[in-house]
Amino acid sequence: MTEEIKIPEEHPRAESLPIREKLIKHFKSGDVTSAGLIAHGRGEALDYILGEKTTQPALKATKAAAATLLTAKHPVISVNGNTAALTSKDIVKLSKITRAKIEVNLFHRSSEREIAIKKLLEEAEATEVLGIGEAASARIPEVGSERRRIDPKGILIADAVLVPLEDGDRTEALVRMGKKVIAIDLNPLSRTAQFATVTIVDNIVRAIPTLIKVLNKLKTKNKKELENITSTFDNKKALGEAIDIIHRRLSKLAERGVYLPILEVEEP
């Protein structure tokens, strides 16, 4: 169905195209859903507008996220299809540094997908994967259908949950359950971004490795220093700054758009 497309290095999408290909590969093997592909496209558009790089407010949020994970008693990393497809190795690294449990949590839950994603994580050397099958016997209140299922050994008792690529309903419900929620979401205006305790507005393929680096720096700090980082972090302010960056970048792109200097259009 797909033809072989060579991506020249100078192509404006040189970095995003291999990620897209990776996701499509995992779609074909059943880890990723069709809705996951569309969600990825939304992310691509927002990442393009953000400039496809980690911004200063994202770095600040990453620092707060690291401090939150390091001071948590029961940190849990919630993994969905797109996250497993794109970053399973880094997710496992992250869980080892923070001693966070890994729980599979799918919007479109099916036995086959749970097992496929568990396998991906195990191939990335995860030693324990929660939330599979009957293990997800607890429920998130006020969330519909199969999305509400959580593991009593994982998210149910977690005090901090990292949710890359989560939906708004669940994020809101987890916050209502009293948990600190760390979201990774390219849309600073999404319900997930706005409800989370800490929102990293960045692409997960950059955000998770950055989080690992920051964790390695912060893990020697004492509890007081870490708590100082979390208590001085203002998520609304960081979101405002992210929106402001999008805004300024659009202004810049808009100027180019009007005058077209980058495109060297041959006038007819």
Place this chain on the structure above:
Amino acid sequence: MTEEIKIPEEHPRAESLPIREKLIKHFKSGDVTSAGLIAHGRGEALDYILGEKTTQPALKATKAAAATLLTAKHPVISVNGNTAALTSKDIVKLSKITRAKIEVNLFHRSSEREIAIKKLLEEAEATEVLGIGEAASARIPEVGSERRRIDPKGILIADAVLVPLEDGDRTEALVRMGKKVIAIDLNPLSRTAQFATVTIVDNIVRAIPTLIKVLNKLKTKNKKELENITSTFDNKKALGEAIDIIHRRLSKLAERGVYLPILEVEEP
């Protein structure tokens, strides 16, 4: 794989979700590719930022597009998988009003997909569908692989081509061939948007019905009046206005983002 999700009418995505479901249905039947799903996601994000409605510059471009089609000797509508999946009935209506030929033109070309899309168009009462199999025997210069194939009875001899959801390479090549290119593209900064003669920055599910309405109004005008519309239309200016709308809308969303009044967050 997918669970049944009921979409409440007051859901912020109430209009975009059924469109997404429609596309996924056509993905499953082979009309739409995985890359097409991701492209749709990018469109969703941009449409969300645009406010999910037809803007004034889009209306102006639609008028210029209608005049271009009505004054063309050989207008052709180029149809890809996403276009056929979402708007095949309207594409056929459009071809009847403008006497434009319909040509299937795929980024990821395969016999099966060509035939599936032809079938979709015929179910929508198309009487002739160009560009299928050996019929696409001509080539667009400087475009790679199977994407370059065009029909000698269609795009090759066309003086005006409507390309909803086209890629930048082909748009550029068609313009270089001396054709007037009408693009429908939600990204005013894309190469397609910037190279086209007339760019309608709108969602195709709104743009095609709007174009039909405008055509019905303009079809009684004489050639001089129509040519006056096309010659006074400035695509760069219209693109600049579209970018400006995105810009202003982000400012508005950003204010809300910072203060969160729409979300009624319960502070912990």
